[in-house]
Amino acid sequence: MAATLPTDAVKTGLADPAHRLGALFDLYHPRLFRLARRLSRNADEARDLVQETFLRAARATRSIPEGDAAEAWLVRVLVNIQRDEWRRKGAKMRLDPEGEAESARPVPQDTEASLVAKTTVWRALERLPPRRRAAIVMYELEGATIKAIAKSLGVTAVTVRWHLSMGRRELAEAIATAERRGLRQ
Amino acid sequence: MKDLKQLLAEGDPVTRERGMSDADLRAMRRTIVLEAGLETAPASWWPRPLALAAALAACLALGIGIGLRLGDGDSSSSPSRPVRPARDVRRQLQMTSPGGTRIIWTFHQELDL
Numbered sequence: 693m694a695a696t697l698p699t700d701a702v703k704t705g706l707a708d709p710a711h712r713l714g715a716l717f718d719l720y721h722p723r724l725f726r727l728a729r730r731l732s733r734n735a736d737e738a739r740d741l742v743q744e745t746f747l748r749a750a751r752a753t754r755s756i757p758e759g760d761a762a763e764a765w766l767v768r769v770l771v772n773i774q775r776d777e778w779r780r781k782g783a784k785m786r787l788d789p790e791g792e793a794e795s796a797r798p799v800p801q802d803t804e805a806s807l808v809a810k811t812t813v814w815r816a817l818e819r820l821p822p823r824r825r826a827a828i829v830m831y832e833l834e835g836a837t838i839k840a841i842a843k844s845l846g847v848t849a850v851t852v853r854w855h856l857s858m859g860r861r862e863l864a865e866a867i868a869t870a871e872r873r874g875l876r877q
Numbered sequence: 878m879k880d881l882k883q884l885l886a887e888g889d890p891v892t893r894e895r896g897m898s899d900a901d902l903r904a905m906r907r908t909i910v911l912e913a914g915l916e917t918a919p920a921s922w923w924p925r926p927l928a929l930a931a932a933l934a935a936c937l938a939l940g941i942g943i944g945l946r947l948g949d950g951d952s953s954s955s956p957s958r959p960v961r962p963a964r965d966v967r968r969q970l971q972m973t974s975p976g977g978t979r980i981i982w983t984f985h986q987e988l989d990l
Contacts, residue, residue: 729894730890
């Protein structure tokens, strides 16, 4: 979809709020949807997440920074919405801390070990707290630097490194557990 | 065993699924732009200076009203009260602004409302 205003006008905040937001949507919705899809369980949830992010931006247009910082601001809002949702569902997750229900989801019978591993790693990713999950996704899949992730999430680089370290450990444990289960069966 | 990056990339839903359809995108964009337009509209007709001026005018009107009522009360008071000489009467009107500033008006002794 083509932007209705020149990018420069958007980036310098010269446009009126509605037009500026429309142009921000045109510029950043692909990246936000990719991130949202990797942070949520299905495409519908991702679509809702992107829409809610831009609706919150629409209600606070004066808070959106100018220039490239707008993208980081939108990413932070998206991750925070996902965190709120994750906390809201917290009770349900605490009742199923090991993700037994998720693990019981049938995996195609004729799959290879690699398919089991990648399915397992994405299921394990779903159980990570949103900020940790976002850090893993941005670092491992988007190739973002730790500094850029810290800016997007509004945390320090040390916090990002900690989230990456903890996230990798948790995902490795999930894969190891799945492999042990596979050997037993 | 494959490394984490490779496992994540292979299972990445973004590479397997189509993104949002054009119709979805257009609908979402329309909703967002409409919301932004609605949010900015009220701010333009009720700016902060106007709100401040309205608050001050309300305070002033209230002060005058109270002053007038006090004046009427004095005139209808019992006749047994001793009447002081006019120059000794010092009338004050005290009020507090919404910001907490106390305002005390001392009326000129010859002022007759």
